[in-house]
Amino acid sequence: MLELRNIDKYYNLGTINEMCLFKNFNLKVEKGEFIAVIGSNGSGKTSMLNMICGSVQPDAGSIYINGKDITKVKEYKRYETIGRVYQDPSMGTCPSMTILENMSLADNKGKSFNLRFGTNRKRINAYKELLSQLNLGLEDKLHVKVGSLSGGQRQALALLMSTMTPLDFLILDEHTAALDPKTADINMMLTQRFVREKGLTAIMVTHNLRYAVEYGDRLIMMHQGKAIMDLKGEEKQKVGIDHILDKFNEISIEVGNDL
């Protein structure tokens, strides 16, 4: 489904600050997999997501989706079949537009943005129903500007919006990191529901080890541009948070991040 093949990525190439992040990095994601990716800062998690989405170009290697090489495809084109939720709740919604207008924008993804009415009135009830799944009462606030919602509400809306149209992939970039623990839990449960109900292939980067252990059916730990742990199926079921934490401490000491 998704394949990263022999990826090299350097930062500040040709300067004294040159840093090699990925050297011959490979990753294969199967259709319907829900992968949790953990790793310390600078381990390459976000760079990997950015290379998949196209905002960062690899220096060598290629990226395939459904067997098609997309390495040269422009970023916005790739989003035709990719949905993404960001760490910052304000990235996934338009603050000065109302909830209804935001839902309409997301609903029109993949269609032509022409001179038809931006909001299709016949769809309003469908939007209300979708919003009611969030259990945040947003269905009664259709004409409220998104900028006045809380971070957690916005993030739930962003999650809903990014999964409204058919997708190949859902990219979750530390999407619960900016939320309080309770709100983060709600958003995580919603994520799980959307991914499973729609049968999405999802890659979730998180700093929350508990989420990584509890959710998803594959767990990858990244360190210095390598997947140093890759657990699937039963292995993933059996692994406990303590084991992950031990491994995590090990790599942290290696890079001098221990206490």
Next chain:
Amino acid sequence: MGSLITGVLEQGMIYAIMSLGVYITYRILDFPDLTVDGSFPLGAAVTAVLIMKGVNPYATLFIATLAGAISGVATGVIHVKFKVRDLLSSIIVMTALYSINLRIAGKANLPLFGEETIFKNSVMDGIFQGGIKPYKTMIIILVVALVGKLLLDAYLITRSGYLLRAVGDNETIVTSLAKDSGKVKIVGLAIANGLVALSGCVMCQQQRFFDISMGTGTMVIGLASVIIGTNIFKNVSKIKATTSVVIGAILYKGCVAAAIELGMSATDMKLITSTLFLIILIATMDRKKKVK
């Protein structure tokens, strides 16, 4: 006094058309677009030349708008395709337009004395007779401004309009919707400068001449109108932003007229324009958002 008020309303509504364009770039796109200082006289230059050549004055409204839109596209392409900073790309086009306007008009000053305009022709003279005659110009400007405003309102609730509002709000989401955010910006700049040139076209016909320096300070007038309007009606959600911009432009023109009435000389116009703008910025605290 009566003629003073009509004068303010006439000029205020002409500037309102231009301010709607500035509203698009400044408020919706968050793009500091100085192109307007060039596209305003561009609209006027195109109009003056076409009218001299005997083209129907109503046709000039569309042709001038189109010319302005092209200048907006130029700024957009320089910014988006060649990755020049937004302010710089607009300055490049503004500067180039100075010479282009001179080329179009042929000279720095082009008076339109005997020619027909959208205000002075046999049809309009026939319609406006008797008591409403003194308000002829004002009513015609009102119609043009209203049509411009309503068309913009209508556009902003289309899918394309939604995308335009989204791109200034949060560029990332436009990319996430699989749309080229650069293209959306170019469309926005085209519409904005189209409106600005339309305003220049009406201005040229109202004052019956084109002058190469008539664009100086357009940006400041537009910004002041947008800021006054949107701040006055900030807490009134019933009033559309475009309506408040139109009212803001008329109020601003009124303030400038009052300053001249109070004894300032007409040569102090630009000084008054910028001082008033500064006062408005300080009073509304709008400057904070822009200082980075």
